[in-house]
Amino acid sequence: MKIVVALRVNEAAARLSLDGPETLLDALRDQMGLEGTKKGCDQGACGACTVLLDGKRVLSCLTLAAQCDGHEVTTVEGLAPDGGVHPVQAAFIRHDAFQCGYCTPGQIMSAVALLDEGRAGSDEEIREFMSGNLCRCAAYPNIVAAIRDVAGEVASHGADSGV
Amino acid sequence: MTETKPAPTLLGAGVDRVDGLSKVRGEAPFPSDVTYPRLAHAALVRSTIAAGRISRITTRAAEEAPGVLAVITHQNMPRLERGPATLIGPSPVSPLQDDQVFHHGQYVAVVVAESLQQASAAAELVDVEYEVAAGVFDLDDPRGELRVDPWGSGARRGDVEGALASAEVTFEASYSTAANTNNPIGLFTTVAAWEGDTLTLHDSTQWTANVRTTIAALFGLPEESVRVHAPFLGGGFGAGLRVWPHAVIAAVAAQVTGRPVKLELTRPQMFTGIGYRPATEQTVRLGALRTGQLVALQHHATIAIGIVDENPEPVTLISQSAYACPNVDVRDDERRLNIPPPGPLRAPGAAQGTFALESALDELSYKLGMDPLELRLRNYAEVDAHSGLPWSSNALRDCYAVGAERFGWAQRNPEVGSMREDSWQIGYGVASLSYHWWQVRCEARATIGRDGTAFVRSAANDIGTGTRTVMTQLSAELLGLGLSDVRFDLGDSTMPWSPAAGGSGLTTSLGVAVDDACRSLRGKFLELAVQGPGSPLAGCSSDDVVVSGGRLHRKDDPGVGESYAEVLARHGLDELSADGLGAPPDPAQTGLALSPPFAAKFAEVRIDADLGILRVARLLTVVDAGRILNEKLARSQIVGGTIGGIGQALFEETSFDPGTGRIANATFGDYLIPVSADVGDVDVAFVGQPDPLTPVGTKGVGELGLPGTAAAIANAVYHATGRRLRSLPIAIEQLY
Numbered sequence A: 001m002k003i004v005v006a007l008r009v010n011e012a013a014a015r016l017s018l019d020g021p022e023t024l025l026d027a028l029r030d031q032m033g034l035e036g037t038k039k040g041c042d043q044g045a046c047g048a049c050t051v052l053l054d055g056k057r058v059l060s061c062l063t064l065a066a067q068c069d070g071h072e073v074t075t076v077e078g079l080a081p082d083g084g085v086h087p088v089q090a091a092f093i094r095h096d097a098f099q100c101g102y103c104t105p106g107q108i109m110s111a112v113a114l115l116d117e118g119r120a121g122s123d124e125e126i127r128e129f130m131s132g133n134l135c136r137c138a139a140y141p142n143i144v145a146a147i148r149d150v151a152g153e154v155a156s157h158g159a160d161s162g163v
Numbered sequence B: 001m002t003e004t005k006p007a008p009t010l011l012g013a014g015v016d017r018v019d020g021l022s023k024v025r026g027e028a029p030f031p032s033d034v035t036y037p038r039l040a041h042a043a044l045v046r047s048t049i050a051a052g053r054i055s056r057i058t059t060r061a062a063e064e065a066p067g068v069l070a071v072i073t074h075q076n077m078p079r080l081e082r083g084p085a086t087l088i089g090p091s092p093v094s095p096l097q098d099d100q101v102f103h104h105g106q107y108v109a110v111v112v113a114e115s116l117q118q119a120s121a122a123a124e125l126v127d128v129e130y131e132v133a134a135g136v137f138d139l140d141d142p143r144g145e146l147r148v149d150p151w152g153s154g155a156r157r158g159d160v161e162g163a164l165a166s167a168e169v170t171f172e173a174s175y176s177t178a179a180n181t182n183n184p185i186g187l188f189t190t191v192a193a194w195e196g197d198t199l200t201l202h203d204s205t206q207w208t209a210n211v212r213t214t215i216a217a218l219f220g221l222p223e224e225s226v227r228v229h230a231p232f233l234g235g236g237f238g239a240g241l242r243v244w245p246h247a248v249i250a251a252v253a254a255q256v257t258g259r260p261v262k263l264e265l266t267r268p269q270m271f272t273g274i275g276y277r278p279a280t281e282q283t284v285r286l287g288a289l290r291t292g293q294l295v296a297l298q299h300h301a302t303i304a305i306g307i308v309d310e311n312p313e314p315v316t317l318i319s320q321s322a323y324a325c326p327n328v329d330v331r332d333d334e335r336r337l338n339i340p341p342p343g344p345l346r347a348p349g350a351a352q353g354t355f356a357l358e359s360a361l362d363e364l365s366y367k368l369g370m371d372p373l374e375l376r377l378r379n380y381a382e383v384d385a386h387s388g389l390p391w392s393s394n395a396l397r398d399c400y401a402v403g404a405e406r407f408g409w410a411q412r413n414p415e416v417g418s419m420r421e422d423s424w425q426i427g428y429g430v431a432s433l434s435y436h437w438w439q440v441r442c443e444a445r446a447t448i449g450r451d452g453t454a455f456v457r458s459a460a461n462d463i464g465t466g467t468r469t470v471m472t473q474l475s476a477e478l479l480g481l482g483l484s485d486v487r488f489d490l491g492d493s494t495m496p497w498s499p500a501a502g503g504s505g506l507t508t509s510l511g512v513a514v515d516d517a518c519r520s521l522r523g524k525f526l527e528l529a530v531q532g533p534g535s536p537l538a539g540c541s542s543d544d545v546v547v548s549g550g551r552l553h554r555k556d557d558p559g560v561g562e563s564y565a566e567v568l569a570r571h572g573l574d575e576l577s578a579d580g581l582g583a584p585p586d587p588a589q590t591g592l593a594l595s596p597p598f599a600a601k602f603a604e605v606r607i608d609a610d611l612g613i614l615r616v617a618r619l620l621t622v623v624d625a626g627r628i629l630n631e632k633l634a635r636s637q638i639v640g641g642t643i644g645g646i647g648q649a650l651f652e653e654t655s656f657d658p659g660t661g662r663i664a665n666a667t668f669g670d671y672l673i674p675v676s677a678d679v680g681d682v683d684v685a686f687v688g689q690p691d692p693l694t695p696v697g698t699k700g701v702g703e704l705g706l707p708g709t710a711a712a713i714a715n716a717v718y719h720a721t722g723r724r725l726r727s728l729p730i731a732i733e734q735l736y
């Protein structure tokens, strides 16, 4: 018996037909074709699979898809619709905040949430609250710089900057 | 045609990655993102013993499980030869060939099913019985076969024993380094799809061309029948340099089931199936005069290796020519253990060897009462001791000088334990690095079409280092085009042959091929430009014409000329192409030693002994890598490698259970890699000049980040505390 789940993904209604144990990560990647969200461990330890669930960052490999009924999921594909670029994405490019790019969607989703949480007040704070997202290419200093940069934009332009 | 002047914005300076947008949008297709209609999924079954044989393997329950398409074990796996040796050593042994087990985690079966969930569930149902033999896991265990200098890489010059006996000061110590696992975040994946006798592979590799050659040989296919795609790789750090068993298994699974098959390793499988940095034990003996001049240097290593695989790991190679020393003896031995086959990881060999050599130099400096940087300066190698030839370029002394200045080395109080700030004990450490030179034959092809834009390509790989970007820059410069008018493509085995992305060798190897292709394409255009009716450049010689802004025009009158598109149109051509070949220069002809990249590393550590905290507050790397094509990306590479070095120094240890040989920490929860909060100030500076031996002037950047970092940190710890730590990783407990 399949479980049918209705949710919103990147501001569009979506329905998933599930056996039960599928993670949100696998459902996004395998059923919905949203391969921007990455699997690095499937054990909740790397952050590559970070997405927003009702605006809060979660590890999609530790989230059951069946739990998402009625909830809103945002993935990297939904950050800047219609071919746009989110300020955090732009800052990541500008600061060369990645190399291979595999951890990057997770880092960016985490960074977007971090800014929203108001935890980008200092480099130390950024480092601390980005430490759940591993980057083996170790682009960490540039990731911190990119987030600091966007945090600065937010501070100088107020809350309406679209971040 | 005279040289086009590099537009200052194109080279050297920080151009953003040309593939950056695709990465931040999550659109860059990694192998694990590839899908096919009717795609089946494979799950591996791994051995739960480290030594012995499979006495019985029962697959019935797995075969009958829902969705299962095939179960393959050594009993029904096609017999395969071992793959051919490559430029960097032998191929791994082919999988599932017999009942022998040589390490914990060795593949013993694969299950293919409609979905990954079904394959994984059925894999649990494969029942394997073993006859267990005694395993050997310890580098000191004499039961493990010791292979003395198996690669013949040992080298001697002069008389080390004699020089040690007569040296004014001698020093000797042993060092050890733990096994480290590559752990790229991207799970290694192979997607295999057959169409008749042709095979398409999407593979996590750093060497597309080698996957094609190896798989073609294993399956008895002509190379053209194997197509390998690897446009993006989620990190490799050396793990993608060999064709590991899972890739072979994926190809067999697709053949057996007649379906495209995806095989994605799990994180624990990433510890046992794609190599890792082997543990070493090393001894260094030094003899010196009171002036600091080295008179004897002996460096011996014993390196862990699997039972049936080979893995050249040049641990002591760096000691051959790092310093001017008349009497040298270096040797790498290996001990065979029941461990998963090791493989390359970031600066293989040098990462371990530099720790021992540069720690020993530091120890000698204290014995001599000499500044450790001064000791290195006094032993600067004016020529390459290996060949006896002068360096083609060597700015190591600038690395020292610029580094000392930038780091504030002069503020270092030479007395051990003398620098303090509140409860922090502060230490400064330094290490020097002379890496290996590496360039091999490489091919590229350049095309300009009717729209006046260029398409340049090679089978090479961009593993995040920025190859796509710097080759776009280089091509744009050579063809006189803007960056947006050049597309550089790679990662496809149908493109011209390229060596691996590894060993700090690709940028030079490929750069020379791209240089050749672009120059010869320019030459072809020039020939056409001066020909035919209506040529505005008729009568010009090559000296009179330059290319810029996508036009060939008179040097003395930029208004007179034609665009690439116009030249093609006038001659009724759709496009023009040229092939390029890059080959390493011949030292016999140039009279110069092929110079490696050099670096100096400076570290500041802060230790709070009461709280048990060890912090790497600052790290500075000063690099002579010849010409830097893109400072922004080169800096990222050095920073990343350096942070990898923090991992090697402080956290990373692949630990084998002494009883069973199982890796006890094969998850990201247990195997610690540096996270953002572990990283302090990481600074990089570049010195030197373009190397004159190649037209691009590069010497390789990637491997300069990691090696030497651990030594600089350990040396700083000694300076702060007087505790000499000779084994990696350094644990805070060792300070008490």
Ligand code: FES
Pocket (backbone or CB within 6 Å): A038, A039, A040, A041, A042, A043, A044, A045, A046, A047, A048, A049, A050, A059, A060, A061, A062
């Ligand atoms: S894949 Fe979810 S945390 Fe690693």
Ligand code: FES
Pocket (backbone or CB within 6 Å): A097, A098, A099, A100, A101, A102, A103, A104, A134, A135, A136, A137, A138, A139, B185, B234, B235, B464
């Ligand atoms: S960019 Fe490669 S893992 Fe972060």
